[in-house]
Amino acid sequence: MTELVLPNDTNTLNNLMGGRMMHLMDIAAAIAAQKHSNRIVVTASVDNVSFRDPIRLGNVVTLQAQVTRSFSSSMEVHIDVWAEDIPSGTKVKTNEAFFTFVAVDQSGRPIDVPEAVPETADEIALYDGALRRRQLRLVLAGRMKPIDATELRALFEIA
Numbered sequence: 539m540t541e542l543v544l545p546n547d548t549n550t551l552n553n554l555m556g557g558r559m560m561h562l563m564d565i566a567a568a569i570a571a572q573k574h575s576n577r578i579v580v581t582a583s584v585d586n587v588s589f590r591d592p593i594r595l596g597n598v599v600t601l602q603a604q605v606t607r608s609f610s611s612s613m614e615v616h617i618d619v620w621a622e623d624i625p626s627g628t629k630v631k632t633n634e635a636f637f638t639f640v641a642v643d644q645s646g647r648p649i650d651v652p653e654a655v656p657e658t659a660d661e662i663a664l665y666d667g668a669l670r671r672r673q674l675r676l677v678l679a680g681r682m683k684p685i686d687a688t689e690l691r692a693l694f695e696i697a
Contacts, residue, residue: 539566539601543593543621554593559619559633562601563587567615567637570603574613575651577641582612583675585636593621593632603637606661607668611648612640614668636671 539562547558564581571579593599603617619633643649656665670689676682677690684690 539569539603541599541601543595543597543599545595548595551592552595554595554597554599554621556587556589559589559593559599560584560587562599563603563617563619563633563635564637566601566603567617568639570605570615571613571637571639571641574605574608574654575641577649577651578644579613579639579641580646581637582640583638583679585638585671585675587633587635589633591621591630591632593619594623597621597623604661604664605654606636606656606664607672608651608654609672611642611650612638612672613651613654614638614671616664638672638675 541562543554547554549555568579568581598621600620600622601617603615606614606616615637617633617635617637618631620629621632622629641649641651654665656662670693673682673687673690677684677687
């Protein structure tokens, strides 16, 4: 997804507002989840969104979203954001985040989604880390006991 940063999108420093960036990220991630599942999707969670560099008025913003792993009815989506200053020829990665979406039927009830199959080395790395990230989300939300987060616990076990 590509957007041009216009005056209405910026704060008093002529930088893209953070809320507007999160709005764009949510749309791009939802499209990726909907394409993967061919279902209606709703946002379930957003992991840490880091703002590395400001995105300035007139920059072209490119968002790339991909489903990294699917579970029963949920999908983790990774989003990278770049800002490009076309006149200067510079492009910088400014944001990155993980969103979780749930596929739902017409009544709003969760529905199964197809498996995500990683192909490249980067996709495999994101896929492999997705279960740990999911367990961390569930523990932080109080929906899983830390003792049951086996993938997270394995990170800290000392032989």
